[in-house]
Amino acid sequence: MKIHLKYPTLLVLFVMLVISSWGFVQPKERTESIKDTSKTYGDKNRTASEKPMPIYGNWISYDSKNGLPGDKAYCVKIDGDRVLVGTHEGLAVLENGNWKTYTTEDGLAHNGILAIDVDPLTGDVWLGTMGGLSRWSTGKFENYTQMNSGMPNDLIYAVTCDGKDVWVATGGGAGCYNTYTRKWEIFTEENAPMHEPWTYGVCASNDKIYIAAWGGGIIEYTKKTKKFRDYVDPDGNMEIDLFPDDGVVHDITTGASWSNGILWVATYFGLSRYDGVHWKGYFDHDSGLASNFINYIKAKDDIAFICTDQGLSTTDGENWITYTTNENSKNGKTILLNGADKKELATSPSLAHNFTIGVDVEGDRIWVATSKGVSRGQLMK
Amino acid sequence: MIRRNDCVIETIFLLLVLFCTTLNGQEKKTMYGNTSEEMFPYHKFQKAYKYHFIEPVQFYGAGREKQPPKDLTEVRIGFLGPLEGSPIVSLGQQMLNGSKLAIEQANDQGGYNNLPFKLMVHNDVGLWGAAANEVVRMDEEKVWAWLGSIDDIVSHVALRATLKMEIMMVNTGDPDPTFTETNIPWVIRVIGDDRQSGYALASYIFDTMKHDRVAVIRSNERYGRVGIMEYSGVAVRKGHPMRIEERFNMGETDFTMQLENIKKINPDAILIWGNAKESALILKQIRSMGMKQPVYASDRTVSQEFLEIAGDAAEGLVSTCPYNPEADNPKLKGFQKAYTQRFGMQPDVFAAHAFDGMNLIIKAIKKEGLNRVLIRDVLTDLKTFQGYEGVTGKIILDGSWNDIGKIFMAKVKNGKFEYSPVPNQVPEGQGNKGQHGGQ
Numbered sequence: 001m002k003i004h005l006k007y008p009t010l011l012v013l014f015v016m017l018v019i020s021s022w023g024f025v026q027p028k029e030r031t032e033s034i035k036d037t038s039k040t041y042g043d044k045n046r047t048a049s050e051k052p053m054p055i056y057g058n059w060i061s062y063d064s065k066n067g068l069p070g071d072k073a074y075c076v077k078i079d080g081d082r083v084l085v086g087t088h089e090g091l092a093v094l095e096n097g098n099w100k101t102y103t104t105e106d107g108l109a110h111n112g113i114l115a116i117d118v119d120p121l122t123g124d125v126w127l128g129t130m131g132g133l134s135r136w137s138t139g140k141f142e143n144y145t146q147m148n149s150g151m152p153n154d155l156i157y158a159v160t161c162d163g164k165d166v167w168v169a170t171g172g173g174a175g176c177y178n179t180y181t182r183k184w185e186i187f188t189e190e191n192a193p194m195h196e197p198w199t200y201g202v203c204a205s206n207d208k209i210y211i212a213a214w215g216g217g218i219i220e221y222t223k224k225t226k227k228f229r230d231y232v233d234p235d236g237n238m239e240i241d242l243f244p245d246d247g248v249v250h251d252i253t254t255g256a257s258w259s260n261g262i263l264w265v266a267t268y269f270g271l272s273r274y275d276g277v278h279w280k281g282y283f284d285h286d287s288g289l290a291s292n293f294i295n296y297i298k299a300k301d302d303i304a305f306i307c308t309d310q311g312l313s314t315t316d317g318e319n320w321i322t323y324t325t326n327e328n329s330k331n332g333k334t335i336l337l338n339g340a341d342k343k344e345l346a347t348s349p350s351l352a353h354n355f356t357i358g359v360d361v362e363g364d365r366i367w368v369a370t371s372k373g374v375s376r377g378q379l380m381k
Numbered sequence: 382m383i384r385r386n387d388c389v390i391e392t393i394f395l396l397l398v399l400f401c402t403t404l405n406g407q408e409k410k411t412m413y414g415n416t417s418e419e420m421f422p423y424h425k426f427q428k429a430y431k432y433h434f435i436e437p438v439q440f441y442g443a444g445r446e447k448q449p450p451k452d453l454t455e456v457r458i459g460f461l462g463p464l465e466g467s468p469i470v471s472l473g474q475q476m477l478n479g480s481k482l483a484i485e486q487a488n489d490q491g492g493y494n495n496l497p498f499k500l501m502v503h504n505d506v507g508l509w510g511a512a513a514n515e516v517v518r519m520d521e522e523k524v525w526a527w528l529g530s531i532d533d534i535v536s537h538v539a540l541r542a543t544l545k546m547e548i549m550m551v552n553t554g555d556p557d558p559t560f561t562e563t564n565i566p567w568v569i570r571v572i573g574d575d576r577q578s579g580y581a582l583a584s585y586i587f588d589t590m591k592h593d594r595v596a597v598i599r600s601n602e603r604y605g606r607v608g609i610m611e612y613s614g615v616a617v618r619k620g621h622p623m624r625i626e627e628r629f630n631m632g633e634t635d636f637t638m639q640l641e642n643i644k645k646i647n648p649d650a651i652l653i654w655g656n657a658k659e660s661a662l663i664l665k666q667i668r669s670m671g672m673k674q675p676v677y678a679s680d681r682t683v684s685q686e687f688l689e690i691a692g693d694a695a696e697g698l699v700s701t702c703p704y705n706p707e708a709d710n711p712k713l714k715g716f717q718k719a720y721t722q723r724f725g726m727q728p729d730v731f732a733a734h735a736f737d738g739m740n741l742i743i744k745a746i747k748k749e750g751l752n753r754v755l756i757r758d759v760l761t762d763l764k765t766f767q768g769y770e771g772v773t774g775k776i777i778l779d780g781s782w783n784d785i786g787k788i789f790m791a792k793v794k795n796g797k798f799e800y801s802p803v804p805n806q807v808p809e810g811q812g813n814k815g816q817h818g819g820q
Contacts, residue, residue, distance in 0.1 A: 072443070072444075110517075130520075130546075131514075146514075153514070154514050154517070155514060155516075157541075157545075170510060170513070171513040171542065172510025172538075196534065196537070196603070198538060200541060214537065235422070235423070235429070237422045238433070238562035239414070239422070239432065239433050239562065240422060240423070240429035241429060241431040241433075242423060242430065244430040244431065252563050268438070268564035269431075269433055269564060291441075293564065309441045353442075353443055354441055355441050355442035355443060371444070372443035
C-alpha cells in the first residue's frame with residue numbers, strides 16, 4: 001500500500017518542481033526566440049541579424065566654441081547638403097562649411113528647439129520649440145502657438161511630417177496640423193485611449209501614426225479608419241516588468257520610431273521592438289544597450305539608433321554597437337556585441353559627449369546631438 | 382524503511398523546489414516605497430523579469446563645469462502652485478506661504494553670499510498643459526531650482542519639462558505614487574505619497590480593525606483614480622478586494638445615488654478618497670442616511686475645512702497624515718509660531734512640507750553654489766540630506782527619491798484630529814527591503 005502511494009507523491013513533487021521553474025525566463029532563452037521574427041533580406045539565407053551592422057567613426061564635434069550658439073544640442077536633422085541643429089540658444093545651420101544661427105530675433109517662436117522635421121513634399125522645415133511650432137519656409141518663420149492656432153501646448157517634444165499633415169507631441173496632447181486646411185486636430189484622453197494627454201513622441205508609418213504617451217504606452221492611430229488602439233505593459237505596475245517580451249517594457253514611453261515594418265519604442269526603463277505581432281524588450285543587462293535611460297530613438301532601414309544617457313547604441317534587434325566617450329579625454333570606444341562575442345575598438349576622437357539626445361542618419365553620414373555639442377560621424381568602410 | 386526513504390526523497394525535492402524559486406534571484410535589495418514582500422505585486426505567483434528603482438538613476442549629462450553669471454543681484458528660486466482658478470487654491474496658498482517663510486528666514490541670515498533669494502511665483506492653472514509653459518518661463522527667468530506643485534496633472538507635465546530644461550524640482554505636495562516612478566533624476570519628493578497612505582489605511586482597516594467588506598467612494602479625477610490604486614492593490618493582496626467602487630465629480634454636492642448603492646451591499650466600513658469639501662459632504666450624507674459604519678478617508682480630509690463642513694459627523698473618522706503637527710519637535714513649534722505670526726493663520730500640511738522643501742533647496746544652493754546640475758547632484762545623492770530633520774520630521778528618500786519617512790494615523794476625537802503611529806510601519810530606513818527575484 002505504501003509503495004502505491006510513493007509514486008503519486010513523487011509525481012506531485014516533480015510537477016511542483018517543473019511549475020516552480022517555469023516562470024523564470026532566462027535571458028538566453030529569450031535571445032534564441034527572437035530569431036523567429038527576424039526579417040529576411042533579399043538573400044533568403046541571410047537574416048537582418050546576419051547583415052553587417054554599419055559602424056561609424058572619424059567623429060568631428062562642434063559646440064559653442066566652433067559654431068553652435070550653445071553647448072546643449074537637443075536635436076539634429078540632415079536636410080540635403082545642410083545640417084540643422086536645435087540648441088537651447090537657437091537653430092544652428094551648417095551649410096557650405098559655415099554655421100549660421102537663427103533665434104527669436106529672426107522670427108523663431110522660441111530659442112529652445114527640441115525637435116526638427118523636414119517636409120519632403122515642400123522642403124519646409126518644421127521646428128518644435130519650447131514656445132510653439134515654427135515653420136521655416138522660403139526664408140521666413142511662421143509661428144503656431146496655443147493662443148494663435150489652437151495647438152495643444154507650446155512646449156513641443158516631437159514633430160513629424162506625414163504627407164500634408166504635421167504631427168506634434170506635447171504635454172497637452174498630440175496635435176495634427178493639416179497644412180491644406182490650416183486646421184488643428186487635437187488628441188487627448190478625451191478622444192484617444194490615453195490615460196492623460198501627456199505625449200512625448202510621435203512617428204509615422206505608411207498607414208499609421210504612433211504616439212508615445214507618458215503613462216499610456218504607445219497609441220496607434222490608423223490613418224484610413226481614424227481609429228485608435230493602445231499598447232501598454234500588461235503587468236500594470238510601474239515598479240516591475242513582469243515578463244520581458246509581453247508588450248512595451250514600460251508605460252512611461254518617451255519616443256517612437258518606425259522603419260521597415262518595425263516599431264521601436266524608447267522609455268527611461270529600456271527599449272521595445274514591435275514587428276506588428278510580437279513585442280521584444282531590451283535592457284542594459286541583457287543586451288548591448290548602453291543604458292535603459294533612452295532620450296531619443298531613430299529607426300533607419302533595419303537599424304535603430306538609440307540615444308541614451310550613457311552613449312549612442314545601434315541595433316538590428318540582435319547585434320549591437322555602442323559609441324561612448326571618455327569624459328577625461330577626447331578618446332572613446334566603440335563596443336561591438338554580436339551574440340556572446342564582444343569587441344571594443346578605440347576611437348579617437350570620439351562623440352562630443354555620452355549624454356546623447358538626438359540623432360539623424362543619411363547615406364554615409366551620422367549626426368548626433370549631445371549634452372555638450374553635436375558630432376558628425378562617417379560610415380566606416 | 383520505505384517511509385524513511387520517502388521522507389528523504391521528499392526533502393530533496395522540496396529543497397530543489399526552493400532552490401528553483403531563487404535561481405534567477407537578484408541579491409540587490411530594492412530601495413522602493415516601503416513596500417514589504419507581502420505588498421509587492423505578484424509576489425505570490427511570479428518573480429518579475431526586471432525590478433526598477435533598485436539603484437537611483439544618475440544624471441550623466443554635462444553642465445557641472447558651468448560658472449554662474451558674475452552680474453547677479455539676486456538668487457532666483459521658482460514656485461509653481463495652484464494660486465487661482467483651481468479648487469485647491471487654499472492648499473496652494475499654504476504651500477506658497479511655507480515657501481515664502483523659508484526664503485524670508487534665509488534672507489534674514491544673509492541669503493546666498495549676501496545675495497537675496499527671490500521667489501519667482503507661477504500659477505499652475507491655465508491653458509492645457511500650462512505647467513509645461515510655466516517651467517519654460519522659469520528657465521527663461523534663470524531660476525536655480527524650483528518647488529511645486531500639488532495636482533498630479535500639473536506635476537507630471539512639469540516634471541518632463543524640467544528634465545528638458547535641467548532644473549531641479551522639489552515636490553512637497555503631490556501624493557501621486559506614479560510621479561516619482563518615472564526614473565527622471567531631476568526631482569525629489571519630500572512628502573509621503575498615497576502609496577504610504579494606502580498601505581497604512583489598508584493595514585489599519587484590515588489588520589487592526591479587522592474589517593472585511595469595505596466600500597470605496599472616490600473622486601472621479603486623477604487624484605482619486607491614482608490615489609486609491611495602492612490601497613486597492615494591498616486590499617486585494619490581503620484578501621479583501623473592494624466590494625464596490627463609487628465615483629463622484631469635484632464640485633458635486635448630492636451623493637445619494639452612489640451612497641444608495643453602497644448602502645445596498647451593507648459594507649463593514651466605507652473609505653472616501655477625495656478633497657476635503659466633497660469628503661465632508663459625503664460623510665454628512667452617510668450619517669444622514671442612517672449608515673453607521675466606520676468611515677476612513679484620504680489625507681486631504683486632515684484639514685480645518687473638513688472639520689468645519691463635516692461638523693459632528695466627523696467624529697471617529699480615521700485618515701492618515703504625512704506628518705504629526707502635534708509632535709514635540711522644537712523646530713516644528715518654532716515654524717508654527719513664525720508662520721502664524723507672519724500669515725495670521727495656522728500652517729497646514731502643505732505649508733509645513735513646502736517650508737522643508739524650500740529649506741532643502743536653499744541649503745543645496747549654499748552648499749554647491751549656483752549651478753543647476755550640482756544642486757541636483759547634492760539633493761539626489763541620498764547622503765547629504767538623507768535623514769534631514771525638518772519641521773515635518775525626518776526625511777528619508779528611497780531609490781526613486783520618494784519620501785518614505787514616517788506618516789501618521791489621524792483620528793477625529795472631540796472635534797479635532799489626534800495623531801498616532803501607523804500600525805506595523807516598517808522602521809525608518811529599513812523599509813522596502815524585500816528581496817525579489819529576476820533582474
